[in-house]
Amino acid sequence: MKSFFYPRLALTNLRKNAKLYFPYLLTSSFTVMMFYLINYLASHEGLKQMQSGTTTMKVILNLGIIVMVIFSVIFLFYMNSFLMKRRKKEIALYNILGLEKKHIMIMMLYETIITSFISLLMGFVFGVIFSQLVSLLLIHLMGLATTLTFHVSWSSFLVTVIVFLPIYLVSYLIYVIQIQLSNPIELLRGSQSGEREPKTKWLMTIIGFITLGLGYYIAVTIDDPTTAIALFFVAVILVIIGTYCLFTAGSITILKLLKKNKHFYYQTKHFTSVSQLIYRMKQNAVGLASICILCTCILVMLSSTVSLYFGIEDTVTAYQQDSYNLKVYGYDDGALPSDQEFTKFYSQIQTELEQNGIGVDSFIHTKRYSVSVRFANNRILTDKETGNFVVGYLVGMTQDEYNRAYHQNVHLSDQNILVSSNFFEFKDTLDIEQQQYPIQEVVHQPYLLPNENPTAERNLIVIMKDEEAIQEMMSHFFGDSIKPTENLSIVYHNQSKAKEAEDILTKCLDNFVLETQNEHGGISFYHSSIYEVRLMLMELYGSLFFLGIFLGILFLMATILIMYYKQLSEGYEDQKRFEIMQKVGMNAKEVKQTIRSQVLIFFFLPLLAAVIHMAFAFHLITMMFGYIVISGTQVFITCTLISVIIVAIVYAIVYLFTSRTYYRIVKN
Amino acid sequence: MSLLEVKNLKKIYTTRFSNQQVQALSNVTFSVEKGEYVAIMGESGSGKTTLLNILASLDKPTSGQVLLNGEDITHLKEKEISQFRRKNLGFVFQEFNLLDTFSVKDNIFLPLVLSKEPYPVMNQKIKSLAPRLGIEHLLDKYPYEISGGQKQRVAVARALITHPQLILADEPTGALDSKSTDQLLEIFDQVNQEGQTILMVTHSTKAASYASRVLFIRDGEVFHQIYKGNQTNQQMYQSISDTLTLLATGGE
Numbered sequence: 001m002k003s004f005f006y007p008r009l010a011l012t013n014l015r016k017n018a019k020l021y022f023p024y025l026l027t028s029s030f031t032v033m034m035f036y037l038i039n040y041l042a043s044h045e046g047l048k049q050m051q052s053g054t055t056t057m058k059v060i061l062n063l064g065i066i067v068m069v070i071f072s073v074i075f076l077f078y079m080n081s082f083l084m085k086r087r088k089k090e091i092a093l094y095n096i097l098g099l100e101k102k103h104i105m106i107m108m109l110y111e112t113i114i115t116s117f118i119s120l121l122m123g124f125v126f127g128v129i130f131s132q133l134v135s136l137l138l139i140h141l142m143g144l145a146t147t148l149t150f151h152v153s154w155s156s157f158l159v160t161v162i163v164f165l166p167i168y169l170v171s172y173l174i175y176v177i178q179i180q181l182s183n184p185i186e187l188l189r190g191s192q193s194g195e196r197e198p199k200t201k202w203l204m205t206i207i208g209f210i211t212l213g214l215g216y217y218i219a220v221t222i223d224d225p226t227t228a229i230a231l232f233f234v235a236v237i238l239v240i241i242g243t244y245c246l247f248t249a250g251s252i253t254i255l256k257l258l259k260k261n262k263h264f265y266y267q268t269k270h271f272t273s274v275s276q277l278i279y280r281m282k283q284n285a286v287g288l289a290s291i292c293i294l295c296t297c298i299l300v301m302l303s304s305t306v307s308l309y310f311g312i313e314d315t316v317t318a319y320q321q322d323s324y325n326l327k328v329y330g331y332d333d334g335a336l337p338s339d340q341e342f343t344k345f346y347s348q349i350q351t352e353l354e355q356n357g358i359g360v361d362s363f364i365h366t367k368r369y370s371v372s373v374r375f376a377n378n379r380i381l382t383d384k385e386t387g388n389f390v391v392g393y394l395v396g397m398t399q400d401e402y403n404r405a406y407h408q409n410v411h412l413s414d415q416n417i418l419v420s421s422n423f424f425e426f427k428d429t430l431d432i433e434q435q436q437y438p439i440q441e442v443v444h445q446p447y448l449l450p451n452e453n454p455t456a457e458r459n460l461i462v463i464m465k466d467e468e469a470i471q472e473m474m475s476h477f478f479g480d481s482i483k484p485t486e487n488l489s490i491v492y493h494n495q496s497k498a499k500e501a502e503d504i505l506t507k508c509l510d511n512f513v514l515e516t517q518n519e520h521g522g523i524s525f526y527h528s529s530i531y532e533v534r535l536m537l538m539e540l541y542g543s544l545f546f547l548g549i550f551l552g553i554l555f556l557m558a559t560i561l562i563m564y565y566k567q568l569s570e571g572y573e574d575q576k577r578f579e580i581m582q583k584v585g586m587n588a589k590e591v592k593q594t595i596r597s598q599v600l601i602f603f604f605l606p607l608l609a610a611v612i613h614m615a616f617a618f619h620l621i622t623m624m625f626g627y628i629v630i631s632g633t634q635v636f637i638t639c640t641l642i643s644v645i646i647v648a649i650v651y652a653i654v655y656l657f658t659s660r661t662y663y664r665i666v667k668n
Numbered sequence: 669m670s671l672l673e674v675k676n677l678k679k680i681y682t683t684r685f686s687n688q689q690v691q692a693l694s695n696v697t698f699s700v701e702k703g704e705y706v707a708i709m710g711e712s713g714s715g716k717t718t719l720l721n722i723l724a725s726l727d728k729p730t731s732g733q734v735l736l737n738g739e740d741i742t743h744l745k746e747k748e749i750s751q752f753r754r755k756n757l758g759f760v761f762q763e764f765n766l767l768d769t770f771s772v773k774d775n776i777f778l779p780l781v782l783s784k785e786p787y788p789v790m791n792q793k794i795k796s797l798a799p800r801l802g803i804e805h806l807l808d809k810y811p812y813e814i815s816g817g818q819k820q821r822v823a824v825a826r827a828l829i830t831h832p833q834l835i836l837a838d839e840p841t842g843a844l845d846s847k848s849t850d851q852l853l854e855i856f857d858q859v860n861q862e863g864q865t866i867l868m869v870t871h872s873t874k875a876a877s878y879a880s881r882v883l884f885i886r887d888g889e890v891f892h893q894i895y896k897g898n899q900t901n902q903q904m905y906q907s908i909s910d911t912l913t914l915l916a917t918g919g920e
Contacts, residue, residue, distance in 0.1 A: 268781055583761070584759065584782070588750075
């Protein structure tokens with residue numbers, strides 16, 4: 001009999017405190033589930049094999065695991081300290097009723113064992129149930145088409161237990177220490193004594209405004225990506241400091257100013273709200289500021305990963321306009337295979353593509369001379385110049401080659417040139433060092449430029465009389481004589497057969513490499529295709545997107561739970577207050593209204609602040625992601641707005657639920 | 669017409685877990701004239717608190733009427749009750765019931781703010797009221813900074829500021845020391861002299877001895893009443909204790 005006393009007492013306690021423990025168990029299980037899931041995915045053999053030999057996904061998921069461990073530790077400790085605070089009175093009562101501290105500790109040990117067991121069990125069960133679903137989601141996001149076998153990952157379970165058991169254990173030890181240090185009478189009285197009205201802290205308010213303003217200023221004024229990345233963290237830290245200062249001191253300063261305005265303050269709607277908010281801010285400002293930061297994290301994470309993902313197609317076409325591109329650099333000494341060999345190779349490709357129902361819309365091969373240069377202010381910098389610059393390519397081509405590839409009939413005299421570029425604004429002449437080359441015509445031809453998109457790559461192509469002229473022009477940037485490269489651009493007719501085309505081309509290329517091998521060794525080459533680029537981006541951005549959603553959900557859940565708990569404890573504290581006000585003549589409707597507006601402010605202030613942060617961070621983020629989000633700010637704006645709306649909707653649902661619970665508590 | 673008429677008031681509670689019925693008030697009838705100072709006495713469980721709750725429109729009787737200025741308050745709609753209470757009744761509680769988040773001044777303003785009075789009017793009212801209760805130096809303090817007696821005077825000010833028809837006081841001296849009790853009773857006396865009708869529920873013979881009439885309640889009925897008439901407070905005190913002794917020894 002006696003041996004069952006403590007477990008039963010523990011169970012009764014948990015049941016009595018269901019309003020506290022149900023959300024705790026729910027979120028604790030949820031956290032365990034998420035942790036199991038991400039471990040499951042990271043260690044999944046099937047997923048590993050599916051990838052194209054890279055480990056991008058695994059690296060990103062492992063990053064997620066690290067974030068989750070840190071998050072779980074902080075979050076679960078916070079929740080436990082909250083539970084303990086709320087239960088202090090009850091525990092003091094047990095102490096006074098005759099349970100020794102030792103007995104209370106045994107009782108609480110059983111409680112911890114029960115809650116940990118339930119959390120781990122539920123987390124594991126739901127983890128197993130949802131594992132197939134999330135792996136399908138991940139596969140889908142990465143654009144892979146395979147079915148996975150369903151299995152239970154015991155190793156992931158073991159890792160989960162290894163991470164979470166110590167967290168529960170340490171929480172219990174913190175309980176024990178608190179009980180040891182506590183005095184029952186103190187615990188019983190708890191927070192009965194009246195609290196002083198907080199003082200206005202002007203200094204902190206001013207510091208808050210200055211740091212926040214500075215952070216915003218940095219975020220808005222930066223206009224090049226390199227400094228954006230460097231100053232990003234400075235701005236983030238300034239904004240975090242500003243947020244904390246303004247939530248703690250600024251809010252009280254503003255409320256006090258409102259209170260000083262008699263005509264505003266002494267109105268039914270404002271009277272109770274303002275005076276109560278002053279006290280609540282004093283107690284909760286830090287919590288609200290943390291929630292604000294958490295919300296900002298969610299928004300940044302969601303909007304950036306979502307816009308990366310939905311920008312994939314734009315990014316693909318920005319990096320590669322043709323379906324397939326091959327650059328042959330030739331042998332070690334720079335010599336290219338003979339024209340006959342190329343012709344044979346090309347006709348083989350064309351025949352094969354035709355036979356397999358793929359066909360070509362465009363098949364252009366050119367011999368070109370390429371050198372990397374520094375562009376600045378619509379001009380090419382010489383070797384000795386310094387200053388701001390952007391790296392790009394200067395490409396040279398002979399008029400014969402141009403005429404052949406594009407079926408033209410151009411005759412350039414002496415220094416005259418044809419030009420084409422994706423960013424350069426041409427004048428009458430192109431100036432390189434001291435030399436001025438008269439521009440005969442600015443031309444546009446398909447796949448003449450290595451890349452059409454200036455954000456991806458800056459190109460300037462120059463068509464000259466002959467190779468000699470090209471060598472002379474390029475000698476300014478490259479000491480030795482430049483060796484030509486053979487460039488092939490193919491556009492498939494039937495885009496849907498990109499994968500087959502890829503296989504055919506790889507086969508032809510292998511064959512070509514083998515055939516052209518001679519005493520100098522093999523040729524070196526570089527090839528890329530839309531198919532390949534898309535696959536790579538899908539894997540990278542798809543797993544980032546997955547992680548964004550995954551962590552976004554987790555953080556959102558944490559935010560909501562913290563809010564819920566805060567409101568709950570507020571409710572208990574306000575019970576007496578509203579009782580008095582009802583006695584003095586406040587009616588149920590007014591009570592409801594006051595509660596609603598208070599909860600509203602509490603809920604949406606952090607979100608509102610987060611949205612403002614986001615608005616200011618917008619410029620900085622687009623600047624930083626400028627390299628990778630080629631599709632531009634439009635997609636990013638849309639994604640940010642959608643993220644904000646989703647978060648707001650979830651928030652609103654929980655708000656309605658919370659204010660109802662709060663009202664019920666107050667009404668009792 | 670009397671200010672307050674209570675007719676055949678009956679209140680039966682049914683406990684939640686059984687069908688057992690508890691009769692808190694069996695048949696209470698009395699009236700209070702305008703300007704009267706009435707104390708209601710009785711032992712614990714006699715039905716005092718139930719009676720006061722019904723008078724305060726916080727509870728509904730099983731049967732019977734409560735007429736304030738001829739209007740039956742037991743039939744007020746839920747919506748009208750709060751407004752009615754704000755307009756016509758002032759409350760003084762044993763536990764003061766001041767809000768810690770408000771300054772003394774704001775606590776007194778609370779019923780006025782709920783009635784949407786403009787600030788200058790409220791200011792005017794408090795300026796004339798505070799000196800009468802000796803709390804003008806406390807207005808900017810907070811409830812946790814002042815003594816129990818001072819708190820109760822603030823609560824009285826909060827009750828008086830709306831110029832209610834009737835002040836309902838529930839054991840107003842219950843949490844006060846003897847000196848503060850005297851001060852409070854003096855104030856009630858003075859307010860009553862100025863024409864304020866007061867109905868007070870109390871255990872304290874001393875508090876009751878200040879009233880112009882004392883009603884004794886036993887087993888849910890008005891059992892006896894004493895008029896002060898021209899008696900001094902001491903004489904009244906004696907009459908009350910005699911009656912209480914009689915009640916306690918069970919005489920009819």
